[in-house]
Amino acid sequence: MNFWQRTLVTVLVFLATAGFFPNSFHxxxxxxxxxxxxxxxxxxxxxxxxxxVLSLPITVMTLGIFYLFINxxxxxxxxxxxxxxxxFTSFGSAMFIAIILSVVNLIITSNQE
Incomplete structure (x- = not known):
């Protein structure tokens, strides 16, 4: 998926999550x-x-969970x-939106062939 397709998907996810979670994301x-x-x-x-690259040791120690914090x-x-x-209202809501964005990107890129 190229940059503009991924950007379009990100725009749609931003708008959808802002509509679904108006108290945590604006x-x-x-x-x-x-x-x-x-x-x-x-x-x-x-x-x-x-x-x-800088956070690779802690990402390995947490078995990849720290990657969510980076997102x-x-x-x-x-x-x-x-x-x-x-x-965002908090860092937790930013992480939640990051998880949703990652899952949507994973689903869309895995079905593309």
Whole structure:
């Protein structure tokens, strides 16, 4: 799946989860979701590999569970860069949205051939 397809899926997940969980996740408009998805994609391309390498020992010790914290942290950085129109109530809600996003991406990329 290329960058723009993954960005479109991320936008849809952002909008759907903001609708399902309005008390924990806020997206003010479709345009904000598009901007946040592009920023998250760029962060995942350039910053996330560095974080994964730096946190490899703790990720191995926790049998990969720490990778969820990295995903949640990437969403928090995205929230910081986008501003108050894209926000989470807590780090736990960012991790929850990261889990949903990962599962949806896994399902979509596994069915693509």
């Amino acid at each position: 997206v003010s408009s479709v345009w904000v979701a598009i901007i946040a998805a592009v920023i998250l994609g760029l962060l995942n391309m350039f910053v996330k590999p560095l974080l994964v 949640g942290f990437m969403l928090e950085i995205t929230s910081f860069l986008v501003g108050p129109s894209f926000s």
